[in-house]
Each structure stands twice: as structure tokens, then as C-alpha cells.
Amino acid sequence: MPFKGSGLMFLISLVSVLVLGVYCQAGYQKFVTQHYDNPKSSVGKQYCDVMMKRRGLDKPACKQVNTFIHDTKKNIIAVCTASGGKDYGKGLRISLRPFTVTTCKLKGGSSRPPCKYSDNKSSRYIVIACQDGKPVHFDEGIIVREDFQGPDKKCSAF
Secondary structure, three states, X not given: OOOOOHHHHXXXXXXXXXXXXXXXXXXXXXXXXXXXXXXXXXXXXXXXXXXXXXXXXXXOOOOOEEEEEOOOHHHHHHOOOOOOEEEEEOOEEEEOOOEEEEEEEEOOOOOOOOOOEEEEEEEEEEEEEEEOOEEEEEEEEEEOOOOOOOOOOOOOEO
């Protein structure tokens, strides 16, 4: 017997909630896959080449730039809260403290595998987008300079 009236609306609502829940979780899981590496993996001198391939960021084409954050999930998630981050505009949040990160940049002109990357390990304030209290997008890292006094001051982005 087909659904009628409120039964059909209930079914549509239930399906929507389930699909949205899967989508939101996928956003956080994708963030973890692309940006989380703690402790920093010991993979030899070609860290970025190995990690980008290991995380599938070389298919179907080489990802141009990717940053791996070397800190706990708890500390990264905290950037989505008032205790670990603050509003940075356009739905983004900036960390209140710097994180150790490795930024991988594609070398050469081809974006087709095999991919070759240069790496840059540094300390940066991270800028992320959050959904349901968890990070879902890494936007940028703010280089920590001696004259930089935290995320309230102006500085150059990398």
C-alpha cells in the first residue's frame, strides 16, 4: 500500500536525515584522509611523494597542493570551537595557536602521474571550514613569523 499524507513526509524526512548524516561524516573523513598525519609518518626522504600516493591524492590527476597537519584530531577539531579557534569570515575559522604542518607542492608542469612533490615543514595557524563541529575543509595556513602576534594581526598567507 503506498504511503499517504504524513507517512510519505516522514519517509522523505528520514531519508534526508540519513543522507545528510552520511554526507557530513564523509566531509570529516575526507578531511582526515587528506590533511591528518599524526604522528608524522616515517616514510623516508620523499615524504610528500609517498603520502600523496598513499592517500590517493595523485588520482586521477596530481593534486597541486596539499597540507598535512601533524597534531591530534582533538586539537584540530578544537579549532571548530571557541576554545581553539575564532571566526575568520566566509564560514572559516582560524586556529588560536600554530600547528606543525607539511605542505606538499607539485613539481614540474605535468599534473599526470607519476607525481613528484616538494615539501615544506613549518609552523602555521590553520584556517579551516567546519560542519557539525568537525573540520571538513583546509583553506590555508598562515606562516608564523617573529612579528606575528596571533590570528588577530595581519600577515601573509601561504
